[in-house]
Amino acid sequence: MSDSVGLRERKKAATRAALSAAANRLAIEHGVDHVTVEAIAAAADVSPRTFHNYFSSREEAIVAGVVDWANALTDKLRDRPADEPIWDALLAVLLDSVDDRPEAKARWKAQSEMIMANPSVVASQLAALDGMRRRVAEVVAERTGTDPDRDLYPRLTGGSAAQALKAALDLWISGKTDRGIKELIVEAFELLRAGLPEPSQSR
Amino acid sequence: MSDSVGLRERKKAATRAALSAAANRLAIEHGVDHVTVEAIAAAADVSPRTFHNYFSSREEAIVAGVVDWANALTDKLRDRPADEPIWDALLAVLLDSVDDRPEAKARWKAQSEMIMANPSVVASQLAALDGMRRRVAEVVAERTGTDPDRDLYPRLTGGSAAQALKAALDLWISGKTDRGIKELIVEAFELLRAGLPEPSQSR
DNA sequence: ATCAAATCTTGCAGAAGCCGAAAACATTCG
DNA sequence: CGAATGTTTTCGGCTTCTGCAAGATTTGAT
Known part of the structure; x- marks a missing residue:
């Protein structure tokens, strides 16, 4: 019923x-x-x-949508097949969760500008991102047989994935690139998985 | 005078x-x-x-010390020789900036518990960490000839380094490990530079 | 040394946030 | 239905934060 x-x-x-x-x-x-x-x-x-x-607080209500979005994301991550490599699972879930249509970009942009204009809302948004980091770390720990309380690996994986998402979104929204959000996320993940090698300075 | x-x-x-x-x-x-x-x-x-x-705000005053610490850190990063590989410079500066004595650990722990007890202070602390991320990204961009506004590389490097510091500190303070903070930072950096390979599940 | 300009501190008043307690209201379940 | 449980509202009180204007301090020029 x-x-x-x-x-x-x-x-x-x-x-x-x-x-x-x-x-x-x-x-x-x-x-x-x-x-x-x-x-x-x-x-x-x-x-x-x-x-x-x-x-x-007012801030908490304003960013509640982001928190819900991040929670849905970690739920999806739990639904991925257990034998899938963790980075593949993370990437698949992120690509599945972001909306790359122009209207979505405009909404993100408006929201982002609103958030940036007020330090306490920025802080709340970062708290939401950190909540996502923690939840991702828990799932990563479950899937890799590591301990979220004692191992650096799940903490760093969750943190890096969160930073990858943030970096890609911030760049996409800034309008300083022609690439799409999914393309940027893929590139961010490739950089992370390659160990962030220092680009050769051809100057 | x-x-x-x-x-x-x-x-x-x-x-x-x-x-x-x-x-x-x-x-x-x-x-x-x-x-x-x-x-x-x-x-x-x-x-x-x-x-x-x-x-x-009250929160801003409470975490001002952390902000100052992070600012000093990026200043030190600027002082490193320009031809030093960026990850070596980052690691050297972090190891030089953290205090691994037991008294320092007790202070960090007390401060951390105080911060964790209040969501808005947690958010402010995360904002401080994000400020460090941004400043590190700028220095990384300068040193590697990349653009902090258009490239993912400096954003991700700054973000990952910040997460490495946070992960190492959180674990150290939690008391769930016997390792020292410097050892943890080194290990976190090694994981990042290796591309966070999924640990083989020997279960 | 003295004075005027610039800067910093303070008190005051007011808008708004936040929270506890208790009353009023709604829903659930026997 | 009617008691138990959970939610919303009203009310009161305290704190945060800001603008403004008056008073105090520092600075630099004469």
């Missing part, structure tokens, strides 16, 4: 989604500094106090 | 240092949530309003 998860849970999820969507949209439209919790709550039709039952 | 940099500048630097030291110390002693701007300002003998002339 449709209510395998009960009305209550569905309403909570809906409220949370409405709040984060409103926060993100209003921040992009008017700038982070001109959006109050009161306005976000009003847009989602709840009281300001309810906003703080879901998110402990 | 001693006043090659004017009384005014020296006083400002002293006030800034006193504020960040007080913020850090009080946060470790009483927990971030129990330290008010008022208390920090009182400990540094200035008014609360003056605190906000130096730092735009």
Whole structure:
């Protein structure tokens, strides 16, 4: 049936989604500094106090979409065949998760500009990326038989993959390249897997 | 003479240092949530309003020491001989900058626990690390003849080096290993330079 | 040494964030 | 239905952060 998860849970999820969507949209439209919790709550039709039952800060609500995206990504990573080489699995999941259409690029760009304009939102976005790093490290540890608490390998693999994604996205969004996002991610992964060799300075 | 940099500048630097030291110390002693701007300002003998002339948030003051440390690190990187391979320069600077004595470890540990207990301070610390990443990327670009705005290479190298430092420090502080911090950093760099090969699962 | 300009500190006032407690409301399940 | 449980709201209070203007300090020129 449709209510395998009960009305209550569905309403909570809906409220949370409405709040984060409103926060993100209003921040992009008017700038982070001109959006109050009161306005976000009003847009989602709840009281300001309810906003703080879901998110402990404005920043958290604004980047909630990114967090959800990253969580979905690690879930997909868990679904990959266990015998697939870890880097292949990581690359496949990333390529599958990014949207390379021009509209998506425009959305990312608008969101990115909004985020960059406010240091505390930048910090929250980095926290979201670090959450992804940690979750990826856990999956990497599971799949490679390493220990996320005692080995450097899963930590570094998660961290490097996160940095690869960030580097590729930042460059793509900046408009300083003609290459597509998927192409950039592939290149970033190739660089990592090659051990980031120093380019020969032909000067 | 001693006043090659004017009384005014020296006083400002002293006030800034006193504020960040007080913020850090009080946060470790009483927990971030129990330290008010008022208390920090009182400990540094200035008014609360003056605190906000130096730092735009409590978190910023608490992690200011880390930011300064990271800035010193990139300055040292610039001082390395230009023909030294970039990874050698990075490793040398990191090993030179970390303090591996037991007292230092205890300090790092106390500070780390304080930071972890508060999400917004965690976010600020990650922002500091990202600042280091960006600065390292700039130096890497200078030294390798690449473009920090158009090439993935410096972005990834800076990001990976930052993650290597973070992974090594986190593991060291966690107490889950007997190895020293310098040893861990060396190992992290070796893993990166080898392209993070998947460990063979001998299970 | 004195004065004027530049800079820094401070107090004040106000907008907004954040959180605890308790009342009001909604849903679940017996 | 009705009790138990979970969610939203109202309210009060404290803290953060910022703009502004007045007062204090430093600087550099005369």
